[in-house]
Amino acid sequence: xxxxxxxxxxxxxxxxxxxxxxxxxxxxxxxxxxxxxxxxxxxxxxxxxxxxxxxxxxxxxxxxxxxxxxxxxxxxxxxxxxxxxxxxxxx
Amino acid sequence: xxxxxxxxxxxxxxxxxxxxxxxxxxxxxxxxxxxxxxxxxxxxxxxxxxxxxxxxxxxxxxxxxxxxxxxxxxxxxxxxxxxxxxxxxxxxxxxxxxxxxxxxxxxxxxxxxxxxxxxxxxxxxxxxxxxxxxxxxxxxxxxxxxxxxxxxxxxxxxxxxxxxxxxxxxxxxxxxxxxxxxxxxxxxxxxxxxxxxxxxxxxxxxxxxxxxxxxxxxxxxxxxxxxxxx
Numbered sequence: 214x215x216x217x218x219x220x221x222x223x224x225x226x227x228x229x230x231x232x233x234x235x236x237x238x239x240x241x242x243x244x245x246x247x248x249x250x251x252x253x254x255x256x257x258x259x260x261x262x263x264x265x266x267x268x269x270x271x272x273x274x275x276x277x278x279x280x281x282x283x284x285x286x287x288x289x290x291x292x293x294x295x296x297x298x299x300x301x302x303x304x
Numbered sequence: 305x306x307x308x309x310x311x312x313x314x315x316x317x318x319x320x321x322x323x324x325x326x327x328x329x330x331x332x333x334x335x336x337x338x339x340x341x342x343x344x345x346x347x348x349x350x351x352x353x354x355x356x357x358x359x360x361x362x363x364x365x366x367x368x369x370x371x372x373x374x375x376x377x378x379x380x381x382x383x384x385x386x387x388x389x390x391x392x393x394x395x396x397x398x399x400x401x402x403x404x405x406x407x408x409x410x411x412x413x414x415x416x417x418x419x420x421x422x423x424x425x426x427x428x429x430x431x432x433x434x435x436x437x438x439x440x441x442x443x444x445x446x447x448x449x450x451x452x453x454x455x456x457x458x459x460x461x462x463x464x465x466x467x468x469x470x471x472x473x474x475x476x477x478x479x480x481x482x483x484x485x486x487x488x489x490x491x492x493x494x495x496x497x498x499x500x501x502x503x504x505x506x507x508x509x510x511x512x513x514x515x516x517x518x519x520x521x522x523x524x525x526x527x528x529x530x531x532x533x534x
Contacts, residue, residue, distance in 0.1 A: 263371075271514060274507040278462045281469030288472075292310075 217300050225294055229287045236283030243276045311409045329406035332393055340389075368510075372517040376431060380516055383423055387416070388509040395471060395501030399494060407504075408472040410464065417464035420512040421456070428519030437519070463511060470504050 251269040255262060289295075311323035348355065365388055369381040391407065398405025406412045428437045441452045474497045478490040 267371075267510065270503075270507060271510060274466060274511060275462075278466040278469075281466055281473070284469050284473055285465060 218297065221294065221297050221300060225290045225297075229290050232287050232290075233283060236287075237280050240276050240280040243279075244273055247272050247276065311404065311411075323409065323411075324404045325406045325409035325412055328397065328404055329394065329409075329412050332390065332397065332406065336389055336393060369513060372513050373520055376427070376520055379430070380427060380513070380520075384509050384513050384516075387420075387512055388505060391416075391467075391505035391508055392502070395505055396498065398471070398475065398501075399497060405471055405475070407467050408475055410468045413468040414464040416467070416508070417460045420463060420515060421460040423512075424515045424519045427516050431520050459511075459515065463508065467504055467508050470500060474500055 247269065251265055255265055258265075311325040313321045314324050314327060315322040343355075343358065351359065362385065365385045366377065366381050369384050370377045373380050394406045394412075396405075397403050398408065425437070428440075441449055474493070478493045478497065481490045481493055
């Protein structure tokens with residue numbers, strides 16, 4: 214049983230580290246592209262700043278929530294791992 | 305470490321667990337209500353510096369609401385402004401040692417997201433009537449109904465999880481930096497926390513506003529003869 218637990222701990226740690234790394238990569242690229250496009254539009258039409266900024270912030274929040282989902286899953290893996298509870302109860 | 309992440313139960317009422325975050329949220333609601341009541345009771349025609357500053361903040365918020373829902377500002381603005389003030393106070397109160405920020409509890413952010421979810425339909429039905437409001441779920445094609453329903457659910461969940469995840473991850477980062485580096489080193493992280501608290505409060509209120517505007521303007525755009533805008 215301790216064998217099982219050590220494997221689960223190892224797997225969870227590796228999954229958490231890899232998961233946050235990969236999970237942040239996509240939103241990072243997406244946010245970078247969004248900001249670049251917004252700055253481009255702002256340089257062309259400075260008078261549209263208000264609506265651009267509002268839309269940019271909302272879009273960034275949408276993209277950011279993808280990274281936050283990733284973080285929440287990883288926190289579940291690390292602190293409330295359902296598999297660990299299952300093994301502990303089963304044994 | 306775990307005690308820093310999850311809210312602590314301070315009092316049990318049968319099956320109900322009263323957590324420290326819930327107690328802070330209730331106390332904060334009372335304080336905000338009392339402050340608002342006390343300040344509005346003695347408004348003056350020749351305002352002092354405090355009244356001027358608060359009026360500027362309230363006017364800026366009202367203008368932001370007016371930009372998105374021009375014809376229903378008076379109905380929507382109190383809800384959105386209430387969200388903004390509460391979230392601002394709730395996000396920032398975690399910086400005071402010993403107090404827990406209510407918004408790092410998923411239950412409380414879920415409650416706020418649920419309020420937003422219900423108010424979207426409330427304002428939508430109030431402005432255009434039940435059948436007209438329900439009909440917009442069948443626009444532009446009836447077979448898009450499942451997508452509308454899924455988007456209603458996911459955006460509510462996203463609203464709750466976004467605020468919770470942001471506030472908690474910053475607390476967590478400050479804690480980890482404190483454990484790694486020690487005294488006074490997390491202060492720059494906490495300064496970032498202030499910025500993030502402001503941005504998250506703004507975004508939560510703004511998204512609520514955009515969702516409500518989407519519910520209201522489905523028929524306004526048609527009435528004005530323009531294309532639908534969010």
